[in-house]
Amino acid sequence: MPETLPPDSIGLVSTQLMHFAEPLQLECGKTLAKYDIAYETYGELNADASNAVLICHALSGDQHAAGYNSMEDRKPGWWDSSIGPGKPIDTDKFFVVCINNIGSCKGSSGPNTKKPDSEQYWGPDFPIVTVKDWVNSQYRFMLALNIQRWCAIIGGSLGGMQVMQWSIDYPDCIKHAVVIAAAPKLSAQNIAFNEVARQAIQSDPDFHNGHYMDHDSIPKRGLMLARMLGHITYLSDDAMRDKFGRDLREGKLNFGFDVEFQVESYLRYQGKSFVDRFDANSYLLMTKVLDYFDPARDYDDDLVAALSKASAQFMVISFTSDWRFAPERSREIVKALLDARKQVSYVEVEANQGHDAFLIPIPHYMNVFRNYMDNIAQEIAC
Amino acid sequence: MPETLPPDSIGLVSTQLMHFAEPLQLECGKTLAKYDIAYETYGELNADASNAVLICHALSGDQHAAGYNSMEDRKPGWWDSSIGPGKPIDTDKFFVVCINNIGSCKGSSGPNTKKPDSEQYWGPDFPIVTVKDWVNSQYRFMLALNIQRWCAIIGGSLGGMQVMQWSIDYPDCIKHAVVIAAAPKLSAQNIAFNEVARQAIQSDPDFHNGHYMDHDSIPKRGLMLARMLGHITYLSDDAMRDKFGRDLREGKLNFGFDVEFQVESYLRYQGKSFVDRFDANSYLLMTKVLDYFDPARDYDDDLVAALSKASAQFMVISFTSDWRFAPERSREIVKALLDARKQVSYVEVEANQGHDAFLIPIPHYMNVFRNYMDNIAQEIAC
Numbered sequence: 001m002p003e004t005l006p007p008d009s010i011g012l013v014s015t016q017l018m019h020f021a022e023p024l025q026l027e028c029g030k031t032l033a034k035y036d037i038a039y040e041t042y043g044e045l046n047a048d049a050s051n052a053v054l055i056c057h058a059l060s061g062d063q064h065a066a067g068y069n070s071m072e073d074r075k076p077g078w079w080d081s082s083i084g085p086g087k088p089i090d091t092d093k094f095f096v097v098c099i100n101n102i103g104s105c106k107g108s109s110g111p112n113t114k115k116p117d118s119e120q121y122w123g124p125d126f127p128i129v130t131v132k133d134w135v136n137s138q139y140r141f142m143l144a145l146n147i148q149r150w151c152a153i154i155g156g157s158l159g160g161m162q163v164m165q166w167s168i169d170y171p172d173c174i175k176h177a178v179v180i181a182a183a184p185k186l187s188a189q190n191i192a193f194n195e196v197a198r199q200a201i202q203s204d205p206d207f208h209n210g211h212y213m214d215h216d217s218i219p220k221r222g223l224m225l226a227r228m229l230g231h232i233t234y235l236s237d238d239a240m241r242d243k244f245g246r247d248l249r250e251g252k253l254n255f256g257f258d259v260e261f262q263v264e265s266y267l268r269y270q271g272k273s274f275v276d277r278f279d280a281n282s283y284l285l286m287t288k289v290l291d292y293f294d295p296a297r298d299y300d301d302d303l304v305a306a307l308s309k310a311s312a313q314f315m316v317i318s319f320t321s322d323w324r325f326a327p328e329r330s331r332e333i334v335k336a337l338l339d340a341r342k343q344v345s346y347v348e349v350e351a352n353q354g355h356d357a358f359l360i361p362i363p364h365y366m367n368v369f370r371n372y373m374d375n376i377a378q379e380i381a382c
Numbered sequence: 383m384p385e386t387l388p389p390d391s392i393g394l395v396s397t398q399l400m401h402f403a404e405p406l407q408l409e410c411g412k413t414l415a416k417y418d419i420a421y422e423t424y425g426e427l428n429a430d431a432s433n434a435v436l437i438c439h440a441l442s443g444d445q446h447a448a449g450y451n452s453m454e455d456r457k458p459g460w461w462d463s464s465i466g467p468g469k470p471i472d473t474d475k476f477f478v479v480c481i482n483n484i485g486s487c488k489g490s491s492g493p494n495t496k497k498p499d500s501e502q503y504w505g506p507d508f509p510i511v512t513v514k515d516w517v518n519s520q521y522r523f524m525l526a527l528n529i530q531r532w533c534a535i536i537g538g539s540l541g542g543m544q545v546m547q548w549s550i551d552y553p554d555c556i557k558h559a560v561v562i563a564a565a566p567k568l569s570a571q572n573i574a575f576n577e578v579a580r581q582a583i584q585s586d587p588d589f590h591n592g593h594y595m596d597h598d599s600i601p602k603r604g605l606m607l608a609r610m611l612g613h614i615t616y617l618s619d620d621a622m623r624d625k626f627g628r629d630l631r632e633g634k635l636n637f638g639f640d641v642e643f644q645v646e647s648y649l650r651y652q653g654k655s656f657v658d659r660f661d662a663n664s665y666l667l668m669t670k671v672l673d674y675f676d677p678a679r680d681y682d683d684d685l686v687a688a689l690s691k692a693s694a695q696f697m698v699i700s701f702t703s704d705w706r707f708a709p710e711r712s713r714e715i716v717k718a719l720l721d722a723r724k725q726v727s728y729v730e731v732e733a734n735q736g737h738d739a740f741l742i743p744i745p746h747y748m749n750v751f752r753n754y755m756d757n758i759a760q761e762i763a764c
Contacts, residue, residue: 027637028637029637127637128637128638185628186628187619187622187623187628188619188622188623188625188626188627188628188643188645189614189617189619189622189623191628191643191645191646192610192613192614192622192645192646192649193614195610195643195645195646195649195650196607196610196611196614196649198639199606199607199610199650199653200582200607202639203603203606203607204603205587221585221586224581224585225578225581225582225585225607228574228577228578228581229578229611231574232571232574232575232578235571237569237570237571240569240570240571240574241569241570241571243570244570245570246567246568246569246570246573246676253674255409255410255411255509255510255670255674256510257580257584257666257670260673261570261573261577261673263570263573263574263577264573264574264577267574267577267578268577268581271581284639288637288639291642291643292635292637294628
């Protein structure tokens, strides 16, 4: 944490844990008998519990969205650019909640936690979860906080998918749906990238069919490759060109297999550092959650029919250079919403940062986001 | 080979080997004391040796571009769609030559062949080669065939890069340069994909620092991952959608880590089958050849200056959905050629097959290609 905090930082925050003893039926057919959810909150819930905002995290995200968990933290939470006093998601106005989804690895029940009433780690036995399952668990969590309705649910990427699912499954519990850099379902190419990442992890000899914790090992190579590949899809071709071009690390060609170009160095670093902070079994689960997301599936593949159930107002945001979930994918969502006669605003932000743009405080994006959130705050005040 | 050959097939062909005893100085500073080149030829060289066409292969290509090597072959050469009697590269008119580049693994000197006068395999000791080195070796090969000038040099992808380098390094030896689905140099994103492929191979415990042959092993997992990743970049998002969509292999979701979607099945198959037919050290070398290609480097990063040396006529072809080497990359080549006041025709073919389109007999592409080649044939006849 920096010695002098900027005034728009939420400052020191801490993760809490909530236990759920009631079984959770999952889409795969299995049941979680008990589970824990790790979460953080920022700001104060108002008297009529009308200012609660739920933040849904993406693939490698977690409950720590803003502020610092300790004085030693060098970086704030993953969406600190948008959450804090005076920021688009203004903690002076909203009670902001972010939970770590089950199956992930930052405190909530998942492969790196122990099975209920057991000393055994879940490992690869943790059941496959889906966006629908997450939304069900988030609904229970909402009730546990004595909240009846979120004034907004907000998420980027896989987070935006959870927002969509909320609007369909619990239409009365979500007033505003902010869907950023998302898609109504993965394309074959998206699935293909996930499959290569999974194969990288699963084919690593240190994976031991997912039981690597029992072998005191980590499938480092596979997880590193998965993350390197992920990073290519998070950045646009343009962003990579601007960031690295064909710059050489040592200023000259060495004609060998050590790092020649800066981009290689960047990717290796990103891959290596990820291994220390993410669990391989969780990564596998997260990619499956993405693959399976398809809210239209229960409605004869008719997205309009699926979204017809929604009563939220929608804000959909995309970024021009995002090729993981390109603007045309957001426009599919917008078109379905319009066809279903829902209220929707859509903004396509000019940005060359690729999919990562949703985490970056780009002025146009921040302005749009802030205005939308300010209107929600005014609705609450009325 | 099919029992009844279509009339436009060149039929049975065989690979030949040519030995070169004169040392080849390489760009990396090392020297190949002796080396072999595997090659195939189709058609007849005419009396004044004016109808010779050189085909340059891409990353995983080889000398077997057309026809069948044996009665048992189920598939013809990799560019059989374009080479044969009456095809765009008409073997009734042209003497067509295709060589396996050094460093590759289909008969020419490379990691899977033995060092000169030794029983030891080259393995990872085979020097890093570049497009410039290849062109030098191809030039010597040309002289060995008693050819002074190619009436055309033709290549797609990495093949097109060799064509460009020929036009700059040996301007008097190339009359027509046909550059298909290529780029003037790799982008940071292109290099990034190559780097992930390399890391996949090199981090495979069966790689043994490249000495896997000495350990009777093959880095199968790594090579499979590299190829799976490659395939994603060869196909367009649209092509994948058309080919697989979100089709399920078993018609229903199984919520597990076995193949769910058809695209996963396709990629796994492509990855596995590649392991049986390509050498991992060669794959590493080929990706480096791509990374290093940058003909402008010797000309103060000025592509126009580089191409100013060329005297060939150029035909540049790109495909709309190719995102590995997108049309805009071809347009960079065209613009530099125009700025250098060279003769160039450019065609952007509407095609949804992605980078792979250059291997597919798309009618518009074939017509353009055929017309251009027919004009060359007429020049020769005059």
